[in-house]
Amino acid sequence: MLTLKDLAAAVGVSPSAVSLVLNDRYAGRVNEKTAQRIKQAATDMGYVPNLLARGLRTRRTQTLGLISHGVASVPFASRMLEGVQVAAWEAGYLAMLIDTTNRAEIAELSSKSLLQRDVEALIVAAWYHRVVETPAVPLSMPLVVLDGIAPEGVQADGVVPDEVGGALAAVRHLIDAGHRRIAFCNVADQRFIARTLRQRGYEAALNEAGIEIDPSLIVAAPEPSTVAAVPVMRALLDRSDRPTAVFCFSDQSAFAAYQVAASLGLEVPDDLSIVGFDDQQFIADALVPGLTTVRLPHYEMGVWAARRAIDRLQGKVDGPRDLYLTPCPLVIRGSVSPPR
Amino acid sequence: MLTLKDLAAAVGVSPSAVSLVLNDRYAGRVNEKTAQRIKQAATDMGYVPNLLARGLRTRRTQTLGLISHGVASVPFASRMLEGVQVAAWEAGYLAMLIDTTNRAEIAELSSKSLLQRDVEALIVAAWYHRVVETPAVPLSMPLVVLDGIAPEGVQADGVVPDEVGGALAAVRHLIDAGHRRIAFCNVADQRFIARTLRQRGYEAALNEAGIEIDPSLIVAAPEPSTVAAVPVMRALLDRSDRPTAVFCFSDQSAFAAYQVAASLGLEVPDDLSIVGFDDQQFIADALVPGLTTVRLPHYEMGVWAARRAIDRLQGKVDGPRDLYLTPCPLVIRGSVSPPR
DNA sequence: ACCGTGACATCAATCGTTTGACTCGAGAGG
DNA sequence: CCTCTCGAGTCAAACGATTGATGTCACGGT
Numbered sequence: 001m002l003t004l005k006d007l008a009a010a011v012g013v014s015p016s017a018v019s020l021v022l023n024d025r026y027a028g029r030v031n032e033k034t035a036q037r038i039k040q041a042a043t044d045m046g047y048v049p050n051l052l053a054r055g056l057r058t059r060r061t062q063t064l065g066l067i068s069h070g071v072a073s074v075p076f077a078s079r080m081l082e083g084v085q086v087a088a089w090e091a092g093y094l095a096m097l098i099d100t101t102n103r104a105e106i107a108e109l110s111s112k113s114l115l116q117r118d119v120e121a122l123i124v125a126a127w128y129h130r131v132v133e134t135p136a137v138p139l140s141m142p143l144v145v146l147d148g149i150a151p152e153g154v155q156a157d158g159v160v161p162d163e164v165g166g167a168l169a170a171v172r173h174l175i176d177a178g179h180r181r182i183a184f185c186n187v188a189d190q191r192f193i194a195r196t197l198r199q200r201g202y203e204a205a206l207n208e209a210g211i212e213i214d215p216s217l218i219v220a221a222p223e224p225s226t227v228a229a230v231p232v233m234r235a236l237l238d239r240s241d242r243p244t245a246v247f248c249f250s251d252q253s254a255f256a257a258y259q260v261a262a263s264l265g266l267e268v269p270d271d272l273s274i275v276g277f278d279d280q281q282f283i284a285d286a287l288v289p290g291l292t293t294v295r296l297p298h299y300e301m302g303v304w305a306a307r308r309a310i311d312r313l314q315g316k317v318d319g320p321r322d323l324y325l326t327p328c329p330l331v332i333r334g335s336v337s338p339p340r
Numbered sequence: 341m342l343t344l345k346d347l348a349a350a351v352g353v354s355p356s357a358v359s360l361v362l363n364d365r366y367a368g369r370v371n372e373k374t375a376q377r378i379k380q381a382a383t384d385m386g387y388v389p390n391l392l393a394r395g396l397r398t399r400r401t402q403t404l405g406l407i408s409h410g411v412a413s414v415p416f417a418s419r420m421l422e423g424v425q426v427a428a429w430e431a432g433y434l435a436m437l438i439d440t441t442n443r444a445e446i447a448e449l450s451s452k453s454l455l456q457r458d459v460e461a462l463i464v465a466a467w468y469h470r471v472v473e474t475p476a477v478p479l480s481m482p483l484v485v486l487d488g489i490a491p492e493g494v495q496a497d498g499v500v501p502d503e504v505g506g507a508l509a510a511v512r513h514l515i516d517a518g519h520r521r522i523a524f525c526n527v528a529d530q531r532f533i534a535r536t537l538r539q540r541g542y543e544a545a546l547n548e549a550g551i552e553i554d555p556s557l558i559v560a561a562p563e564p565s566t567v568a569a570v571p572v573m574r575a576l577l578d579r580s581d582r583p584t585a586v587f588c589f590s591d592q593s594a595f596a597a598y599q600v601a602a603s604l605g606l607e608v609p610d611d612l613s614i615v616g617f618d619d620q621q622f623i624a625d626a627l628v629p630g631l632t633t634v635r636l637p638h639y640e641m642g643v644w645a646a647r648r649a650i651d652r653l654q655g656k657v658d659g660p661r662d663l664y665l666t667p668c669p670l671v672i673r674g675s676v677s678p679p680r
Numbered sequence: 681a682c683c684g685t686g687a688c689a690t691c692a693a694t695c696g697t698t699t700g701a702c703t704c705g706a707g708a709g710g
Numbered sequence: 711c712c713t714c715t716c717g718a719g720t721c722a723a724a725c726g727a728t729t730g731a732t733g734t735c736a737c738g739g740t
Contacts, residue, residue, distance in 0.1 A: 003726055014690050019728060031688060051456045052396045053726030056695045061392065063436075063457075072422035075415030075621055082412035085439050094453060096403075097437045099425050113434060116391045117403070226626035255626050262602060281415055282623055286566035286595050343696055354720050359698060371718060393696035396725045 002047050011041045055118055062093050064309060065114035068125040070101040076280055076298060077127045080146060083302020084123060091310045111135035121309035129160050129193045142312035146305040149323060158323040159304045163194045166294040166328030167201025170275045173330055174245045175209045178338040183217040183236055183243035185253050187224050202247055217243055221253060229253035233260040244339035245273035251280045254291055269337040279331050290333030297326045342387050351381045395458055402433050404649060405454035408465040410441040416620055416638060417467045420486060423642020424463060431650045451475035461649035469500050469533045482652035486645040489663060498663040499644045503534045506634040506668030507541025510615045513670055514585045515549045518678040523557040523576055523583035525593050527564045542587055557583055561593060569593035573600040584679035585613035591620045594631055609677040619671050630673030637666045
């Protein structure tokens, strides 16, 4: 490998000169002509600085640590990793990945392993919106929680989906189509912060339209999966005063709505309009008709997290930590129509 | 941060002694008593070696480079990343992630950026079984292609699913259930190496059972998606001599089979048995009845790739490069029964 | 003739480890 | 008494960069 010293020898100057020039700090220290010669030689000879050596000296490694608590094992969340990675790359950074899915207890170990490598900032990712345990890091190190919020008292930025806004848009869309009896199929598990927020959006939409909230139209499955939602959905739809539309906590439960509707002989969207949440590939797009749903902005959240970490490193942002609500756009396909 | 020098001063020995002891190379150079004192102090004071410094000196960074050509953007493949990461972790390694989805042309740049950081080995991941372009790396650096095979002449290990074996098991399962008219819904896109291999498995299963291959039962959709498969599936099933079972290239096309079967009034599995391929969460498990399918061993492939890279680094494996066929287990749910 | 100044460049220390070469005594062997 | 060997450590030079301090030279002003 070609080192800075080799390059200096080749050009006939000192290593210092080369370093200064290649880091663009040579103003007033190296003659412009010499600088050009050095730059030329660097590209000609294909010199690439060794980041370990640089990092050792400067403590700047151009590297982010990405600890995920079970992200890699959840399909849709890999978009988050992609977002982090792309945004990091654009700023000249790379991410080191650790997933702790199978060994929750090693969070501390993981962060140690990252600190050993002098990562400059830490991003802690979850796979659904919740409070996330964060490892202890030096206060000077930027810490960003991705798809989650930091525990009380921890100095960390956070980025989460705007659940309320997404739900609001979804239910407004149903109201705009003419629906008045709109059910909400929530999830019961308290770990999901989104359950409260999406319900808040649902209620806000009904309120602003002057529609009274009918508690019997708000139901909850034990978890967001399709199988868990089927019985709940059946109870909801198999009654005389059934709703004309249902807003579902997840695309998976929306999938259950399709299945139950079909088994009851109801047509989607004419007999039953459906809106989901998540915009999961392979579900939303695969159903017939396509599922109108709210997209979880995983990619964008990943981008925000990386950018924020780097902005803090570069001093472009400082001051108090933020919790950024990422917009959740409504994706319109074919599962909503006016009530029959 | 506590350095080795600090620790040495605290114990009252030279840095050399500490280094030797902590790396377990002190036999005959440091007295056992002293060694114990050093080890004790190291844990007491919480010393962690700086991997940058170590790497600079030894060229061993305990770091793998993971270049993915669009893995992070494909849901199920994140299990591969997880596999890589877990296996790397177990060997004391970490992975640096680069995804080139949005900028194919920068493969070279990416590898440069990894080489700059002295990664010890490179894993190149694809998101479906195919020939993968590999960046130029020093011959001494282990290179493993994950879910793909290296171009002719490139020195790289590879790991792919055993597509033939998986298909064989799937179709055997149908034959064992009593089916004789078994269709195969393939995909037309030539980029998918799996299309040929899965068909080979299908044909082998029929052959060994002495069932003649009926070309009219082999159809292909333009791509593996659900929407693309629907018309093909309809043409296949909406005829008098329709098959009693269909083996599908993907879970997504199997999903299409469910939909078409429902629209034709056919019951799954009694009127039509279905086997898929991939075992995608949220499809295979969400369908009613559950989809019997062949699991793509993404996690296991990731583990194999990382292990192989590290084994080569440690000299536990050498000699010619391998292409490892990972078994694809059949996952039995409820979509297969004897023909009516 | 002397000093100050600015431009250009290099020196040498440093980051935290690793490791081959070396030192220093003590005891063994002749 | 001299030399050799061995055990227990230390020295000091790397690894490849960065950077504050320093040096040198030419030129202009007094």
